[in-house]
Amino acid sequence: MAQKKFVVGCFDDEAVLFPAVKQVRTAGYKIKDVYTPFAVHGLDHALGMRETSLHTAGFIYGITGTTTAISAISWIFTKDWPLNIGGKPHFALPAWIPIIFELTVLFAAVGMVLTFCYLCQLAPGVKKHHFHKRATDDLFVMAIECTDKTNTDDLLALLKANGAVETDVQVAEEDWWFGTYDKEEKLAGQVSM
């Protein structure tokens, strides 16, 4: 839970955003994130983010679901409570496939939703700083982390030169917090130039 200084550049066009991301990164600045109104194809690559491990997690959840289903049903129907159902064998694999499939899907789906929320730090009541309100509407908002050595004027000039329509410097909470957006946060967030 720490306050940090960010330089924020807002863009109104994807075609301008991509070269700008490249310029900022080659200049050596660290982009915290780019907030966009919609999913932008290829932006994760441009930002140099690593591939998400969500699919691997999903695969493991799915396999867990399959294993759970197979072991539970086979134990119940062959050991715990064998029943004669229409003269079928106790180990009636074809009849179980739909349930095995459903449980695989259920485990994978629920597990991935929860993992996704965890990775993105999403939960009821969790709050995060908004760098710009229009990030959910029509602006692509790039937040760049500042260090002690960052020259904010240079950076602002670089952003403007690369087509940012709005720029400012914000001191903001970098992580999430639990509670509300209070007055102090709003004030602290808007130390603009």
Add this chain to the structure above:
Amino acid sequence: MASIKEQFEIPGRLKTWAYSLIGVGGAVLLYGMFTKGFSSDEHEQVHFWGTLMYNTIFWTLICNAAMFFLSFSAMAQAAWMQSFRRIPEAISTLVPIFGGITLMVLLYIIFGHKHHIYHWLDTEAVANDPILKGKTGFLNPTFFVIWTTLTITLWSVFGYRMRQLSNQADVAPMDATTAKAFNIQSMVRSGFFLVWFGLTVASTIPWLWMMSIDAHWYSTMYSWYTFASTFVAGMALIALWVVYLKNKGYLELTNNEHLHDIAKFMFAFSIFWTYLWFSQYMLIWYANIPEETVYFKHRVQGPYKGIFFLNLIINFLAPLLILMKRSAKRNYTLVALMAVVIIFGHWIDFYQMVMGSLMKEHVELGLLDFGILAFFVGVMIFFVAKALASKPLIAKHHPFLKESIIHHT
């Protein structure tokens, strides 16, 4: 676009391969035809004509799947596949050729009165059989011949019209009005193909050509099962040619983004095929009615057991596990390998669908099958290469081409 290699030149090695496959395969085919096909022993006859039949039907249908791919893409106004659309076009030129072979084989079986293949051809047996009698409205030689001829002709005609339209994209740049008219025209022409495809491949044709071998038995899943089998193999064939041409330095505008989407089709339709396989199997297993289980008896518990489960492993487990990862679908080597596995797997599937019904007692998968397969592969390579070389590899004025170039998965 100055540096684009538009003209495909057939490499010498490809020609050598095609000629030697046709040579070896043709020799086996002719040898089989004279020793088995025209022999007086019915078992030998069934062996040869059955083998030729499942090969020719399989290759006709997977080449037709290429035109199906083009047609549904045109109908959905899909753009991503435009950068390699000449490959499915080239594959679909084989429909009249393989379709012609299929037609000849089927007409020979009908007019040669081979009732050991189609039991319903035996008029005396049908007259004394209430079940077959009830099916005569559909299963009779007249309808079979007319419908088969009409089917193959219309696939060829509608496919030809789609390819002709595509040639317009080579001529001159299109303005907005021309491009719009072109797009509507391609949707109309693909519509004809798609409706006819639905009435044939997705319903009547697999019933007539293959399901009627077990004249008493029927399954409502059968046509979709056949369709899924041929469509996934057709996508695999397109993938193979894409990888081959990329290897030879062509198709500069096609990259692993496009390969990813082709491999997604291979992955998704392998699972769709399994879904139909399972739906057909499980319902019959559960109901356990003798007149239905007769189809599976010798396949699951008899001599075809090995092939039956091998089928499931190479057509379901292998694509599921190997093509699941994103990086696998973008890897040329792995996609090419899986394409070969899938085509072989569905060929085996067709083997057990046809030969499993014709020769229930023993599996004779051997020289004859692989020889005839080699013949068809050789013919396929020869004509696809010829068709690819006959026009530019890229439809450079196609209105959707730009969208395909910047395609991002």
